[in-house]
Amino acid sequence: MKLRDTLHLSLHTVASYRTRSLLIVLAIALGVAAVLVLTALGDGARRYVVGKFSSIGTNLIVVLPGRAETAGGFPGAVLAQTPRDLTLEDARFLGYLPQVKRYAPLNIGVAELVAASRLREVTVLGSTADLLPIRHMNLAQGSFLAQGAEHSAQMVLGAKLAQEFFPHGNVIGQRVRLGDRRFLVSGVLTTQGESMGFNSDELVIIPIDYAQALFNTSSLFRILVEARSRSDITSAKEAIRDILKRRHDGEDDITVITQDAVLATFDRILRALTLGVAGIATISLAVAGILVMNVMLVAVSQRTSEIGLLKAIGAPSADIRLLFFAEALWLSLAGAVIGFTLGQFGSLLIRLAYPQLPAWPPTWASIAGVTIAFVTGILASLLPAARAARLDPVKALGGK
Amino acid sequence: MGDQEVHALSEINLEIASGEYVSIMGPSGSGKTTLLNVIGLLDRPDSGRYELDGRDVTDLSETEQARVRREKIGFVFQSFHLVPRLTAAENVELPLMLAGIAPAERRARVDEALLGFDLRDRAQHRPAELSGGQRQRVAIARATILRPTALLADEPTGNLDHRIGAEVMALLEGLHHTGTTLILVTHDRELGARAHRHIAMRDGEIVADEK
Ligand SMILES: Nc1ncnc2c1ncn2[C@@H]1O[C@H](COP(=O)(O)OP(=O)(O)OP(=O)(O)O)[C@@H](O)[C@H]1O
Ligand SMILES: [Mg+2]
Numbered sequence: 001m002k003l004r005d006t007l008h009l010s011l012h013t014v015a016s017y018r019t020r021s022l023l024i025v026l027a028i029a030l031g032v033a034a035v036l037v038l039t040a041l042g043d044g045a046r047r048y049v050v051g052k053f054s055s056i057g058t059n060l061i062v063v064l065p066g067r068a069e070t071a072g073g074f075p076g077a078v079l080a081q082t083p084r085d086l087t088l089e090d091a092r093f094l095g096y097l098p099q100v101k102r103y104a105p106l107n108i109g110v111a112e113l114v115a116a117s118r119l120r121e122v123t124v125l126g127s128t129a130d131l132l133p134i135r136h137m138n139l140a141q142g143s144f145l146a147q148g149a150e151h152s153a154q155m156v157l158g159a160k161l162a163q164e165f166f167p168h169g170n171v172i173g174q175r176v177r178l179g180d181r182r183f184l185v186s187g188v189l190t191t192q193g194e195s196m197g198f199n200s201d202e203l204v205i206i207p208i209d210y211a212q213a214l215f216n217t218s219s220l221f222r223i224l225v226e227a228r229s230r231s232d233i234t235s236a237k238e239a240i241r242d243i244l245k246r247r248h249d250g251e252d253d254i255t256v257i258t259q260d261a262v263l264a265t266f267d268r269i270l271r272a273l274t275l276g277v278a279g280i281a282t283i284s285l286a287v288a289g290i291l292v293m294n295v296m297l298v299a300v301s302q303r304t305s306e307i308g309l310l311k312a313i314g315a316p317s318a319d320i321r322l323l324f325f326a327e328a329l330w331l332s333l334a335g336a337v338i339g340f341t342l343g344q345f346g347s348l349l350i351r352l353a354y355p356q357l358p359a360w361p362p363t364w365a366s367i368a369g370v371t372i373a374f375v376t377g378i379l380a381s382l383l384p385a386a387r388a389a390r391l392d393p394v395k396a397l398g399g400k
Numbered sequence: 401m402g403d404q405e406v407h408a409l410s411e412i413n414l415e416i417a418s419g420e421y422v423s424i425m426g427p428s429g430s431g432k433t434t435l436l437n438v439i440g441l442l443d444r445p446d447s448g449r450y451e452l453d454g455r456d457v458t459d460l461s462e463t464e465q466a467r468v469r470r471e472k473i474g475f476v477f478q479s480f481h482l483v484p485r486l487t488a489a490e491n492v493e494l495p496l497m498l499a500g501i502a503p504a505e506r507r508a509r510v511d512e513a514l515l516g517f518d519l520r521d522r523a524q525h526r527p528a529e530l531s532g533g534q535r536q537r538v539a540i541a542r543a544t545i546l547r548p549t550a551l552l553a554d555e556p557t558g559n560l561d562h563r564i565g566a567e568v569m570a571l572l573e574g575l576h577h578t579g580t581t582l583i584l585v586t587h588d589r590e591l592g593a594r595a596h597r598h599i600a601m602r603d604g605e606i607v608a609d610e611k
Contacts, residue, residue, distance in 0.1 A: 005500075016485035312440070315466060316462060
């Protein structure tokens with residue numbers, strides 16, 4: 001029998017047993033669609049988190065006081081016996097490192113903001129002009145803290161605060177009071193929403209000197225450092241650790257976190273998660289395979305006399321095996337195509353429902369889903385096809 | 401293997417010449433169908449030899465036996481054995497497809513056969529839409545489309561009424577007249593008597609063989 005005829009005849013058969021075929025195709029399609037949709041969700045979540053994390057800066061290094069490690073030897077003994085403060089001086093030294101493009105010292109606190117006869121507590125960020133480019137912030141109006149003008153009493157307002165205090169616009173140049181000091185509003189941030197625990201829309205930013213005076217402290221909360229390039233991150237990290245150790249009398253009492261490392265960790269975890277859900281979805285394909293096998297076994301026993309007839313008119317066992325095999329191939333093909341379409345459509349629906357989530361099924365998942373559908377269908381047809389091929393024609397014809 | 405060994409056939413010594421018209425008769429369970437299956441290479445004897453067209457076919461491989469069946473044997477069954485989801489034309493086409501003949505030639509030969517068996521206006525009908533006589537004619541067209549040397553008919557009129565049965569017999573005898581060997585298993589004495597050679601079976605043995 002020619003391959004073309006085998007394919008044609010088996011397609012005819014598949015099309016004739018409509019309900020049975022639909023059932024099998026549906027089972028396979030749902031499995032494939034599940035693989036696509038679940039991996040789209042997983043990978044979408046990964047891209048969302050990684051994207052959010054990347055958007056807070058590029059080649060970012062965060063320096064904080066204290067060691068986030070336990071001391072060796074004595075389990076549970078934390079080495080953080082009052083770490084030395086991080087100071088503005090420390091920050092300035094980081095700026096001299098060749099791997100460092102720019103840096104921004106950071107103080108944080110809460111104070112009362114009074115303006116236009118309104119009053120509320122706000123989160124205050126003290127920093128310098130470079131915070132804007134380092135944190136990828138954008139201004140809606142006015143200007144940010146001026147470069148080198150740490151001593152002028154300017155303030156940048158978060159978008160929501162500006163709206164709340166000055167609902168009729170005209171924010172720039174307004175006088176406000178923060179704690180017991182007066183400031184001039186120089187700029188307003190664009191809406192950015194929540195990122196890394198702060199809502200920058202409900203923030204005020206003032207020069208670092210004012211913040212330290214306001215909170216009566218000389219120690220920094222953090223130093224944000226931007227390395228010159230990605231390849232500089234590791235050596236910048238080393239250099240920062242080195243220079244601060246020297247400045248702190250040989251004590252390695254700071255923690256340096258690189259955005260890269262955190263990103264890589266998130267990326268790894270979420271990739272593993274995606275693989276996990278892909279594995280779970282694959283189980284549904286395996287279940288579909290068992291269903292396919294059972295339905296095909298029933299089909300073989302229903303078509304016993306037909307198989308006997310085919311043998312009587314001269315079909316060798318190989319042809320009969322191929323016929324059943326080809327049926328499985330068609331069913332898998334239909335299941336894979338419909339499942340792929342369903343999966344893409346499902347992912348589209350997720351993207352429409354959650355526009356922030358880039359829920360695209362990854363290419364590897366599409367390929368894997370379709371391949372597994374075929375492998376499952378073919379494996380599931382092996383036993384039924386072999387059983388059909390082995391049927392004794394005399395008995396097969398006898399059981400009319 | 402059953403618990404008890406059954407000798408469906410024993411001591412069969414039979415030679416049928418090409419072009420003969422033979423009837424096989426005997427009570428139920430006497431081994432008529434089994435003998436026909438051995439002749440048609442559907443069943444293998446546990447011992448003994450079988451030569452077809454001067455060639456020993458007893459120990460051919462399964463694939464080769466299938467080929468011999470396709471080329472030399474045509475089966476006609478009491479219950480027609482048409483594939484229900486295929487049309488009359490597609491049923492007749494099946495052996496040509498199995499033989500790997502090209503579609504254009506297949507179509508021509510199927511058309512010719514349907515015309516010959518007066519089935520042209522039933523070509524696109526499925527078996528369920530055909531009468532018993534029409535079904536058996538489709539089955540005969542299918543059995544003869546590859547011009548086999550022998551036509552093996554196992555009670556071909558068993559499911560048909562007398563008149564239609566006679567029509568089907570006339571068709572089979574017509575094929576015999578064109579040179580095909582015709583071996584007919586029947587319970588019907590009248591039909592059996594029409595053959596030129598009469599074989600009687602009992603308990604798996606040939607008890608009479610007369611011309
Ligand atoms: N698969 C089988 N297993 C065991 N015994 C079988 C099998 N098939 C047939 N037989 C036995 O072989 C013998 C011959 O059977 P066969 O079908 O050839 O009879 P028959 O002459 O065609 O009968 P009928 O006129 O009823 O069709 C019977 O005794 C039957 O019981
Ligand atoms: Mg019988």
